[in-house]
Structures are given as structure tokens and as C-alpha cells.
Amino acid sequence: NAGVMQNPRHLVRRRGQEARLRCSPMKGHSHVYWYRQLPEEGLKFMVYLQKENIIDESGMPKERFSAEFPKEGPSILRIQQVVRGDSAAYFCASSQAGEVTQYFGPGTRLTVL
Amino acid sequence: AQSVSQHNHHVILSEAASLELGCNYSYGGTVNLFWYVQYPGQHLQLLLKYFSGDPLVKGIKGFEAEFIKSKFSFNLRKPSVQWSDTAEYFCAVNAGGGSQGNLIFGKGTKLSVKP
Numbered sequence: 730n731a732g733v734m735q736n737p738r739h740l741v742r743r744r745g746q747e748a749r750l751r752c753s754p755m756k757g758h759s760h761v762y763w764y765r766q767l768p769e770e771g772l773k774f775m776v777y778l779q780k781e782n783i784i785d786e787s788g789m790p791k792e793r794f795s796a797e798f799p800k801e802g803p804s805i806l807r808i809q810q811v812v813r814g815d816s817a818a819y820f821c822a823s824s825q826a827g828e829v830t831q832y833f834g835p836g837t838r839l840t841v842l
Numbered sequence: 843a844q845s846v847s848q849h850n851h852h853v854i855l856s857e858a859a860s861l862e863l864g865c866n867y868s869y870g871g872t873v874n875l876f877w878y879v880q881y882p883g884q885h886l887q888l889l890l891k892y893f894s895g896d897p898l899v900k901g902i903k904g905f906e907a908e909f910i911k912s913k914f915s916f917n918l919r920k921p922s923v924q925w926s927d928t929a930e931y932f933c934a935v936n937a938g939g940g941s942q943g944n945l946i947f948g949k950g951t952k953l954s955v956k957p
Contacts (some may be wrong), residue, residue, distance in 0.1 A: 733885075762944060771846075771932060772886075774944035785943060820886065822945075829874050829893065829936065831945060833886040 731756065733823050733834035734803075741840045748808040748815070750837045754823030760784075761804040762831055763796060766818040778804060779826075811841045844869040846935055848948035855923055856956050863918040863951050865933035875916040876934040876945065877907055886932065892916065903927070925957045 734753040742748050754761050760779055764772040777785040778798040789796065793811075798804040808815055818838050822831035849864040867873065877889040890901025897909040907918045916933060930952050934945040 764945075764947075769949070771848075771947035771949040772934075772945070774946070777944055788944065830876075830888065830891060832888065833878070835885040 733758075733821055733832055735819075735821050735834035735837050737837060738835060739838050739840070741842060742811045743842050744812055745810050748811050748839055748841075750806040750808075750819050750821075750839070751803040752806070752821030752823075752834060753803040754821075755832055757825060758823035758832075759826050760824045761798050762822040762824075763804075763806050764820045764822065766820060766836075768817075772820060775806070808839075811839075813841050815839060816841045844935060844937070844946045846933055846946050846948040848931075848933055848951050850951045851949070852952045852954070854954045854956065857925055858922050859955075861918070861920040861923045861927070861953070863931055863933075863953070865916045865918065865948060866914050867916065867933075867935045867946075868914065869935060869937065871937060873935050873937065875907075875909060877901065877905070877916075877918050878932045878934060879929045880932065880950075881929045889918070889931075923953070923955050925955045927953060928955045929953060 762777050763775040766772045774788040776789050776796045793809045795807045818836045820836045821834045824831045845868045847866045875892040878886040879889050880886050890899050892899045892909045900906045905920050909916050930950045932950045933948040936945050
């Protein structure tokens with residue numbers, strides 16, 4: 730029973746480039762959540778999606794960040810024109826419809842040079 | 843706004859010592875409460891959760907937590923820690939009543955267990 734998958738595990742980008750982070754939820758899970766963890770901080774909620782719908786994006790920065798969860802394929806967190814402050818660990822979690830408990834992936838560590 | 847406070851940033855214990863990690867939250871309504879653990883280099887794993895019912899919750903690996911509503915607390919305990927418990931522990935909360943939505947996390951407590 731595969732857990733939540735994220736790739737890549739490590740991503741290095743130069744300032745101004747784009748970063749694409751992918752998340753495949755657990756089998757049978759239709760809800761995906763993205764969180765960001767800055768050094769010495771807890772996880773901060775970014776966005777909550779269901780298939781083809783953004784349910785809550787209250788934690789997303791207003792510019793440069795976007796997320797999608799298409800009908801087919803993984804959820805994508807996209808960061809355009811990355812800056813050094815975007816360096817962080819990005820975690821994806823998934824849950825079943827109607828379930829509160831979220832299960833986390835291994836994270837993608839983004840480093841912006 | 844909801845918030846979660848974990849009082850200890852770093853706890854150092856010897857093996858067989860007892861553990862208690864504090865967690866307080868601020869939210870006036872019904873809550874769902876969670877403890878997650880992150881072992882070095884690994885992803886967050888669910889230790890235990892509380893939705894309703896018995897306020898003393900037992901989780902995996904001998905951990906337990908007690909929900910005290912009057913104190914807005916959900917402290918994590920283990921009677922006797924092992925070296926393998928070295929990890930970072932996160933308390934999290936979301937609005938209860940079956941609603942799905944984002945988790946609010948504390949900043950985490952790093953536990954180092956000396957062999």
C-alpha cells in the first residue's frame with residue numbers, strides 16, 4: 730500500500746527559475762494538502778485541493794505560487810520566478826473524502842541559489 | 843485565529859526516562875488534535891489523534907496523549923523513552939465536527955534520547 734509520493738525529493742533552482750513539485754496521494758484519497766516548512770518553523774498550510782477544485786488557498790502567497798490537482802495525474806505545486814526565501818521543505822498530505830486524518834509524503838526540499 | 847504552542851524547543855533525555863511534551867492550542871470550538879513524529883530524514887508519521895470520546899488516547903510505539911479541554915491542552919507522554927524515539931514531534935489541530943481542512947501545526951519539539 731503505497732503512501733503519499735512526492736517528487737523530486739530535492740530540487741535546486743537558481744533565482745528566477747520555475748519550480749514544479751509533484752504529489753501523488755495515497756490510493757483512494759481524493760483530497761490533497763500542501764504545506765511549507767521553513768527552517769526552525771512548524772508546517773504552514775498553503776492550499777487544499779480536491780480533484781479539479783481548489784477548496785482553500787488561504788495560505789498561498791498571492792503571487793508566483795499556484796497549485797492544481799487535475800482529474801488525472803498528480804497534484805502540482807508551481808512556483809514561478811523563485812527567490813531565496815522560497816527555500817524550504819514542501820510537504821504534501823492526502824486524505825480520503827469525509828476523513829479528517831491527513832497522511833504526509835516525504836517532502837520536497839527546495840533550495841534556491 | 844487558531845494557533846498551537848509547543849513549549850519545549852529541544853528536550854534531551856536519557857534512555858528509560860519519562861517523557862512529556864506540552865501542547866496548547868487556542869480555538870473556542872470543537873477540535874481534532876494530532877501528534878505527528880518526524881524521524882531524521884523521514885516524513886511525518888501520525889502518532890495518535892483525538893476526535894472525541896475518551897480523552898486519554900493511545901498511539902503507536904507506546905505513546906499516549908491526554909486531552910484536557912479546560913486547559914486547551916493535548917500533552918504527549920511516554921513512560922520510558924528509547925534511543926529510537928529521537929525525532930521531532932509536532933502537535934497539530936484543526937476545527938472539529940468532521941470538517942476537513944488545513945491543520946495548524948506547532949513549531950515542533952526536538953527530542954534527543956541519549957543511549
